[in-house]
Amino acid sequence: MMKLILFLVALLLTLNVFAQDITLKGMVEGNGIPVAKASLRIIELQRSTQTNIGGEFGFAAIKPGKFQIRITAIGYKSQVNTVEVLSDTVLNFSLVESKEDLKEVVITGTQKEVNRLESPVPVEVYSAKFFQKNPTPSIFDALQNINGVRPQLNCNICNTGDIHINGLEGPYTMVMIDGMPIVSSLSTVYGLSGIPNALIERVEVVKGPASSLYGSEAVGGLINIITKEVSKAPSLSADFMTTSYLEHNLDLGFKLKVSPKINVLTGLNYFKYGNSVDDNHDNFTDVTLQDRISIFQKWNFARKENRIFSLAGRFLYEDRWGGEMNWTKANRGGDEVYGESIYTKR
Structure with missing residues (x-):
């Protein structure tokens, strides 16, 4: 009986850990300079955010999993990164400057x-x-x-x-x-x-x-x-x-x-x-x-x-x-x- 109780407690703790919401944050930079107002979108979750003046971004209340993040910014090439998030994660992304003429x-x-x-x-x-x-x-x-x-x-x-x-x-x-x-x-x-x-x-x-x-x-x-x-x-x-x-x-x-x-x-x-x-x-x-x-x-x-x-x-x-x-x-x-x-x- 005691083994069954311990097993159920361990199972509940495991489920609680996996059910916890985690945070994904980090910075977007280009040529070593923070990129402000860069747009980041988690494709699978249909969630978006923008970087602040310091190039920092953050997503809260994310479930563990593997996601694709699309990053766009004026003056830089768009890119899609695949990331695996299992716990609170900090990521830094580097953008490549676009040499094409920008549309006004x-x-x-x-x-x-x-x-x-x-x-x-x-x-x-x-x-x-x-x-x-x-x-x-x-x-x-x-x-x-x-x-x-x-x-x-x-x-x-x-x-x-x-x-x-x-x-x-x-x-x-x-x-x-x-x-x-x-x-x-x-x-x-x-x-x-x-x-x-x-x-x-x-x-x-x-x-x-x-x-x-x-x-x-x-x-x-x-x-x-x-x-x-x-x-x-x-x-x-x-x-x-x-x-x-x-x-x-x-x-x-x-x-x-x-x-x-x-x-x-x-x-x-x-x-x-x-x-x-x-x-x-x-x-x-x-x-x-x-x-x-x-x-x-x-x-x-x-x-x-x-x-x-x-x-x-x-x-x-x-x-x-x-x-x-x-x-x-x-x-x-x-x-x-x-x-x-x-x-x-x-």
């Missing part, structure tokens, strides 16, 4: 990441290198190099302008930052001026009606400015430009790791032109005087299941004026000396 990914046409060729709306993509080859004081000025997109000055004295797409005026063009719209008819005035070039990953442009997704403000078209991912942004970047007219433009960008789960991306743009010019001697400024400071900051919070919560804010200070050469800020709001002034802090 866009988000503007569908409000989510899709292959550019699969987007139902034609989307033109302009990378940061495009704007570096055509240096200008602001993205507003740089867009003049895109066919069908025309920055237009509506006031030669105060230098106020907007963006025309396919001939439609600025209020019919929507400007977005990371897919979030700047809800204002002045979005093409203040939405594009002062965005630090150092923070821009790419600019997506939709020409023509996109109102079915974005409302009546996108009847003419849409400009979506995509900022850099914090993990891919350089620790520090700086660009300085000056002209013979004494226009000075500074772009400064940097990132900061507050904690293992919190990263901050900050960008600063400063533009200054304070040289009063009157070459035709009509007592009117030939070029608008400007003083602009723009600060952009994006906080990324790592969440469970490799999801990210982002919080972004922007501050813009601008003071520009034009008019009679003897106009000063003390004349703002008066009628003794003619001048037009734009002053905003938002």
Whole structure:
């Protein structure tokens, strides 16, 4: 009788061990560098996960057995690995870099990441290198190099302008930052001026009606400015430009790791032109005087299941004026000396 009891106890313990859920975790790397946002899928269990910024992944509550794991990541060749899991296991996978040209990914046409060729709306993509080859004081000025997109000055004295797409005026063009719209008819005035070039990953442009997704403000078209991912942004970047007219433009960008789960991306743009010019001697400024400071900051919070919560804010200070050469800020709001002034802090 005692032998039977011992046998039953041993059998129950054995069944309990095999019934226990186990954990599979590890890291995905390529050329010795952790690969973030790599997708891993256990084919037999139809379960998927993504690596975090450090290239780490994990599966919980797995039964013992032999499985096939498919691993895919942008810029690397896909691979399938067969693994046998009998207890808590730690595995490291190494990916091989793909030398093929990558298909562009866009988000503007569908409000989510899709292959550019699969987007139902034609989307033109302009990378940061495009704007570096055509240096200008602001993205507003740089867009003049895109066919069908025309920055237009509506006031030669105060230098106020907007963006025309396919001939439609600025209020019919929507400007977005990371897919979030700047809800204002002045979005093409203040939405594009002062965005630090150092923070821009790419600019997506939709020409023509996109109102079915974005409302009546996108009847003419849409400009979506995509900022850099914090993990891919350089620790520090700086660009300085000056002209013979004494226009000075500074772009400064940097990132900061507050904690293992919190990263901050900050960008600063400063533009200054304070040289009063009157070459035709009509007592009117030939070029608008400007003083602009723009600060952009994006906080990324790592969440469970490799999801990210982002919080972004922007501050813009601008003071520009034009008019009679003897106009000063003390004349703002008066009628003794003619001048037009734009002053905003938002």
